[in-house]
Each structure stands twice: as structure tokens, then as C-alpha cells.
Amino acid sequence: QVQLQQWGAGLLKPSETLSLTCGVSGGSLTGYYWNWIRQAPGKGLEWIGEINQSGSTNYNASLMGRVTVSVDTSKKQFSLKLNSVTAADTAVYYCARRLIGHWRFDSWGQGNLVTVSS
Amino acid sequence: NFILTQPHSVSESPGKTVTISCTRSSGSIAHNFVQWYQQRPGGAPTTVIFEDDQRPSGVPDRFSGSIDSSSNSASLTISGLKPEDEADYYCQSYGDNVVFGGGTKVTVL
Numbered sequence: 485q486v487q488l489q490q491w492g493a494g495l496l497k498p499s500e501t502l503s504l505t506c507g508v509s510g511g512s513l514t515g516y517y518w519n520w521i522r523q524a525p526g527k528g529l530e531w532i533g534e535i536n537q538s539g540s541t542n543y544n545a546s547l548m549g550r551v552t553v554s555v556d557t558s559k560k561q562f563s564l565k566l567n568s569v570t571a572a573d574t575a576v577y578y579c580a581r582r583l584i585g586h587w588r589f590d591s592w593g594q595g596n597l598v599t600v601s602s
Numbered sequence: 603n604f605i606l607t608q609p610h611s612v613s614e615s616p617g618k619t620v621t622i623s624c625t626r627s628s629g630s631i632a633h634n635f636v637q638w639y640q641q642r643p644g645g646a647p648t649t650v651i652f653e654d655d656q657r658p659s660g661v662p663d664r665f666s667g668s669i670d671s672s673s674n675s676a677s678l679t680i681s682g683l684k685p686e687d688e689a690d691y692y693c694q695s696y697g698d699n700v701v702f703g704g705g706t707k708v709t710v711l
Contacts, residue, residue, distance in 0.1 A: 545698070587694070588637045589649070590652075592646035592647060592648075593646065
């Protein structure tokens, strides 16, 4: 049973860079896209972007230019960086997995609350 | 990209049936599979329906999914409502981006 464990800084100031990492245990990186999804307080889910083992990425067009997703296959980890954060980026950030060719997110991390405040 | 529109909330008594709609704004609902997720307070979402009408193992058969091309919408039906079904439910599909609906709060009276 794959498990996703995520970590990163929880409090940022405006204009700083959000950085989160998700570690994968109990399964392979191969054959999947590894995703980041966020949820602002009291709001719905927003897809951020994804990466596969080869480093191929897809991003939400609304965040393009600020977001980078990367993968470290040796550590079985993938990471999210979001530049120039504002209060609007305050959210719970989840990592999640989907099988390539399918669009169901079948495993999720526990979520990290990231707060942007001066 | 398209938008998925869900009702903000639905409520019903235990044992009854609720149906949540998810209407696609443009393009055919049948063109891309729809998933449904349940999210309880403080928790991560979990899949209750994938690929329009498929139930993951462990999800009770009280949960069912369907699509209706005439209304360009997907639906999640929960029958025999139980208190533990009280949660937020999100539909999800994909096009140029992954798209989530705004979520529906299900209240068991």
C-alpha cells in the first residue's frame, strides 16, 4: 500500500517561495503522475501540477510561471515550489498520485497548511 | 477550460437517498471520465466513484455514479443515507487541466 508523507514550511511572508516535498513509500514512482493539489480555507480543491518519473510536467495554466514541480527518483520524493506567494496562496497543500492514462487520484498525502502572512 | 458546477449543499434524513449533480460548462460530459471524492472535516479526499460509475474496493454499493449527456452532467447518488456519509463531495474531470467542482456539503439530518 503506497503512502505519501509530505513536509515543508508552514508560515511564509508575502513574496517568499513556498517549498513542499512529498515522500513515496510502499510503491514505485514508475507508471504514475505525482501531483500537487491545494485547498484554500473553506474552499474547494484546486489542481496545481504534476510530474512523472521521467520529469515530464503539466501545470495549471493559472499558476504557470510561478510553479515548479520536480522529482528526485533516488530519494523517491517529489517537490513543489511556488514563487512570489501572497495571502491568496494560503491553503492546505496535498500531494497525490494518479496512474498514467487514468485521472483518478488514488492516494493522497496528509496535507500541509501553508499560511502566508506579513 | 471548462467549469464543473455543483450545488452548494444538500440535506436529507438517514435512510433516504441524495443525488448530487455536477454540470460541465462546455464540451461533452461523456468525453472525459468523472471522478467523485468524499472529504470529511480535517481529512484528505478519498475516491468514492471513478471513471463515471466505478466503485473502488471498500466503498459501499450505496454509492453510485452516472452521467447524463442530455443535461451534460454527472451525478453521485448515495442511497440508504448514514450519519457517516456527512461530508463534502467533489466531482473531478480533466481537459487541458484537471478540473474540480466547487464541492457539495451533504448533511444528514
